[in-house]
Amino acid sequence: MPSPFVRLYSKAIMIELYHHPMSSGSRALRLMLAEYDRDIQLTEEHLWQRREEFLQMNPNGTLPVLIDNSNGGTVVCGAFAASEYIDETIGALKRDKRLYPEDPMARAEMRRLMEWALVKLESEVIRYTVNERVTKRQMPSDAGGGAPDSQALRAARTNIRYHLKYIGWLAATRNWLGGNQMTAADLTVAAALSILDYLGEIEWSEEEALKDWYARMKSRPSFRPILADRMRGMPPVSHYVDLDF
Numbered sequence: 001m002p003s004p005f006v007r008l009y010s011k012a013i014m015i016e017l018y019h020h021p022m023s024s025g026s027r028a029l030r031l032m033l034a035e036y037d038r039d040i041q042l043t044e045e046h047l048w049q050r051r052e053e054f055l056q057m058n059p060n061g062t063l064p065v066l067i068d069n070s071n072g073g074t075v076v077c078g079a080f081a082a083s084e085y086i087d088e089t090i091g092a093l094k095r096d097k098r099l100y101p102e103d104p105m106a107r108a109e110m111r112r113l114m115e116w117a118l119v120k121l122e123s124e125v126i127r128y129t130v131n132e133r134v135t136k137r138q139m140p141s142d143a144g145g146g147a148p149d150s151q152a153l154r155a156a157r158t159n160i161r162y163h164l165k166y167i168g169w170l171a172a173t174r175n176w177l178g179g180n181q182m183t184a185a186d187l188t189v190a191a192a193l194s195i196l197d198y199l200g201e202i203e204w205s206e207e208e209a210l211k212d213w214y215a216r217m218k219s220r221p222s223f224r225p226i227l228a229d230r231m232r233g234m235p236p237v238s239h240y241v242d243l244d245f
Contacts, residue, residue, distance in 0.1 A: 013039045013040065013041050014068065014069045014070035015033065015038055015039075015040045015041070015066065015067070015068055015069070015070070016040065016041040016042075016043060016066070016067040016069065017029060017030065017033075017040050017041070017042055017043070017064055017065070017066055017067075018043050018045045018054065018057070018058075018063060018064060018065040018066075018067075019042055019043070019044060019045065019063055019064050020044060020045060020046070020047070020063055021044070021229045021230075021231060022130045022134050022135075022195055022198075022231070023063045023064060024079070024117060024118055024121075024122055024126055024188070024191050024192040024195060025063060025064050025078070025079025025082075025118055025191075026063050026064040026079075027191035027192075027194060027195065027226055028079055028083065028114075028117075028118070028184070028187055028188040028191040028192075029064050029066065029079060029082050029083060029086065030042075030191075030225060030226065031187040031188075031190070031191055031222050031223065031226065032083060032086050032091075032099060032184060032187055033086065033090075034221070034222035034223075034225065035097075035099060035187065035220075035222045036086070036090050036091065036094065036097075036099075038090065045063060045065075046138060047061060047062070047063065048135065048138075048139050048143055048144065057075055057077070058075075058077040060077060060078075062077070062078065064078070064079055064082060065077050065078075065082075066082040066085065066086075068085075068089070071089070079118055079188075080114070080115075080118070083114070083184055083188075087099065087100040087184070099182075099183055099184040099187065100183065100184060101178070101179075101181060101183055106178065106179050106181075106183070109178050109179060109185070110178045110183040110184055110185040111185075113170075113177055113178055113185035113188070113189060114184060114185050114188045114189075116189070117185075117188045117189045117191070117192040118188060118192070120163075121163050121189075121192050122192065124156070124159040124163070125156045125159050125160045125163060125196070126156075126192060126195055126196065128152045128153065128155060128156040129153065129156045129195075129196065129199060129201060130195065130199075131152070132148035132149055132152050132153050132156075133148055133153070133199055133234075134199075134231060134234065136148060137233070137234070156201075157201065160196065160201065160202070164202065164206070164207050164210060165207070167189060167193075167207075167210055168207035168208075168209050168210035169209075171207075171209040171210045171212070171213035172209035172210075176213075177189055177213070186213075186217060187217075187222075190214060190217040190218070190223075191226070193214060194218070194223075194226055194227075197214075197236075197237070197239075197240060198229070198231075198236040198237070198240055199236075199237070200236075200237035204245060211245065215243060215244065215245060218243060219243045227240065227241045228241075
């Protein structure tokens with residue numbers, strides 16, 4: 001049954017993505033779709049506004065939300081579900097360029113690392129960092145906006161060290177994070193780290209292998225729109241767009 005949220009776009013743009021520039025899952029889907037050469041219509045959503053139209057699409061009130069207007073306006077909520085949808089509807093036709101490996105063990109490892117980025121890294125580092133440094137600046141005071149909580153930021157900055165060491169170990173011991181080929185895991189982890197990099201929260205000199213891997217990732221054409229992201233009143237650190245740091 002067609003979704004009531006179908007919108008009319010040019011034939012060239014059939015996928016709409018409700019996103020936020022500081023959402024790891026949103027950035028991961030943008031990278032996947034760019035790797036598959038799909039143009040998308042981006043609609044920025046501020047979750048604290050709790051817009052009725054958005055909540056009708058996704059009662060969970062979370063990002064990202066993908067709408068596929070080439071398939072009757074299909075609405076897919078959440079990064080994990082949407083990435084699987086992208087793989088099954090687009091990636092399955094890409095053969096050697098597919099971002100989900102064919103081997104079951106390799107696919108399991110890819111999913112494990114995606115979960116690491118979108119659940120563990122998100123809940124222990126990114127959520128606190130973005131909320132305190134970005135979201136509170138956007139929200140009015142009566143909605144929870146205000147000065148950042150230094151204790152929350154201190155906890156996030158302590159937690160990030162463990163994550164960087166582990167991801168750095170993967171980068172030092174494998175060709176790509178999940179194994180011998182680039183997968184959606186690389187894109188998802190790079191998407192998450194790009195947010196922290198934008199905010200200057202990563203000390204790259206402490207993890208050379210991680211730095212080299214990330215330089216490879218952000219040198220990909222799919223990363224260009226991500227590197228062009230800007231938050232109003234909050235420019236990125238100077239090396240953010242520098243492909244050689």
